[in-house]
Amino acid sequence: MAAARRAFARHAYADTTIAAIAAEAGVSPALVMKYYGTKEHLFTQVFTFDADATALFDAPLDRLARHMVLHLLAVQRSQTRDPILRIAFSRHHLELGGQARANFRTQVVDALAARLPGPDAPLRAEMAIGVLLGLGALYATVQADRLTRLDPDVVADLYVPLLEPLLRGDSPAPPAE
Template identity: 55%
Template sequence: YFGNKDALFARVMSFDTDADDLLDAPLAGLGRHMVRHVLASQRDRGADPLLRIAFAPLHGERGDILRANFRAQVTDRLAARLTGPDAGLRAELAVAALIGLGVMYGIARGPRLRESGPDDVADRYGPLVQAQLTPGV
């Protein structure tokens, strides 16, 4: 399907497509959108593509490729959309919050989180992410 092992590896190590979906919202509502995306990925596909970064240490030298792709395709791309000071740090903090949400939902399987509707979770958690994206707004 992918042609060869190298092409398959490149696809597995890429976050491009997932980042397109994750970042596909106006900045003013991006935090809520990102939370809903993480929840929908977990619910609909049984996995959060962003959580692949948590397993980078298991991939040895290839983990370095995974980390570099994650930074370039997710956090750096998000940082480029932000204005104001410390955009890179704020992007990393926002993504860290999303990864934590993904871990609690998909790996720890928090029962109260999983019982909650995506809109309720987005209403509660979206502002936490948004505070990093547009501080002071």
């Protein structure tokens, strides 16, 4: 799965092969096919976010902001997988990218919105996930030197005040349409 995530992050769906994924994983293409069946099914598994969202949101609401930041940082620092950031790569995949984005909306954004109290929960969930995506992009893509040198607790101390109003529902309401 890690090899498939890296492959689909670097290459368009049409340019990604089972043979290349298998080679990077150090297994045979037949083994990949045995477990995933088709390249499309493997792609679908790469762009499924249920387990990632479960881990990301695994804290009570009063500690959720800190947990989300620390979880994201731990995963980024371990470089084992990119739990939420792989949605950024879905634009490479014209054929199936729409499904990946729909999965992300349902499994991550909507799941967070369902936990949030108060008005405008879907909007606040989108904004909170946006903050996390920005932080993750700084770590994974930009590799912001000053930020990545900070202790995770210090980063959490800086990001929690951005996230908590969004999660609690005490952020200003958006203007009426």
